[in-house]
Amino acid sequence: MAEPGNMASVIQPVEIAGRFRIGPGQPLTLLAGPCVIESESIMRQIAGHLKEVSARLGVNLIFKASFDKANRTSLESYRGPGPAEGLAMLAAIGREFDLPLISDVHESGQAAAAAAVLDVLQIPAFLCRQTDLLVAAAQTGKPVNVKKGQFAAPWDMAPATAKVRSAGTGGVLLTERGSSFGYNNLVVDMRSLPLLRQLGSPVIFDATHSVQLPGGAGDRSGGQRRFVPTLARAAAAVGIDGLFMEVHPDPRQALCDGPNSWPLDQVEELLRQVLAIHQLSAAV
Template identity: 55%
Template sequence: MKEKFTIIAGPCVIESLDICEEVATVLNQLQNKYPDIRFVFKSSFDKANRSSISSFRGKGLEYGVEVLKIIKEKYKLPVLTDIHESYQAKEVADVVDIIQIPAFLCRQTDLLLAAAQTGREINVKKGQFLAPWDTKNIIEKLKFGGATKYYLTERGVSFGYNNLVVDFRSLPIMRQFAPVIYDATHSVQLPGGLGNASGGQREFIYPLAKAAISVGVDGLFFETHPQPEKALSDGPNQIPLKDFPTIVENLIKLRNFINENNI
């Protein structure tokens, strides 16, 4: 059976249940409208790699898992969150459907093995420093740990200081090893670009996502927020929630056109 195309989306960090529910409502509506696509709610209980010591990191593991459990049960959506420490894998595995490994930690063997041993799906963000062909080693670690379903996510490569670029050759290269997700929002991030926080170029999210669809991917990843200008993390590269359905629907149309015409 062919796997469904996957769209992962949600606010960068769990700020409150209300914000998460607002986003989940939109995802649930899209899921009902497009049953052939798998919509996954994503948010982080902790952002351990913020630029500044004073930056908001989240409300912690216990609160975060409880919010994700509510979203999963109330809105009938699979949920994803990331972990930074090996012990967190078991803590989240009872609730989440997909455990995510952050880009900066993508080569951490113990973290990969701990996630793999939960039996959950694993999504690994490719590090900003890593060549696409080197992700083969990541997949081998996951397989060694017992993982049977996993994804690799492209989120841009460091290009000078405070800048990322996407080498779209990486998508077909990594698809040799695993299904590939394209992270359209983190790809326009300007890491540390605001001095004590990361900037972003939101206007390039949609064209880069279209490019990824054209090259060929197994899913897309977006961060979206009801009010990105007030978001406590990654606001400059999050999509305003009011714009999200239109962007997704246009990308689905593009993907359908490409598939129907064997382009």
């Protein structure tokens, strides 16, 4: 399919739990946390630090952690505590730190239980075309963050967006996370960001998954963490409404996506750089 010539360009802001909105003219939103729930203590450490940083910088924060990573490379890879225990742990973090929450749903049957805890339901990139999953997530009435598939062109997300909008009123976020580029590699085409915005939804840039090397370590994915700042700054210059990052106190010890996770103690400095560029871009 060729790039469409005329698409809607009015972006519909998305309200998050009655707290704030994501979209043009709004403060940048940070969606961040560990790739997967590892322990309550690690989640508390990350959530507490991110809340302090966000408050200092005037950034809205949505805490992210997956209760089940169903798309791990190996059967032996750690997936998380599962829906029941994981959602309970997320609910506790949300209450303790007074934060909105986002996590992945992999099956339509998970949507209702997830929506009882989460403020935003996230559709993994590999599943962005799964109609039943998109519809079930939208029918909860919660906002849905759809990650663009590594196999998809920006305009391929128009049908996915339409599925969500037809089934619910919570709103749609679209997240860019890189496109397949040969074997075990991703590349970010920055043209994707304005093209996704033309679909009428706020756009998030996933700075950490975009440097992932899928399956690049044989039985697990690799990553090129050093390029996270480069891509995050570039995306801010092009124009985004939110920044997605997986962070960890010690990425070398992370149970999932360690090679592409960003160190927790370096989040504030990177966010300051992104914010400075974002403010200049928004003024243009």
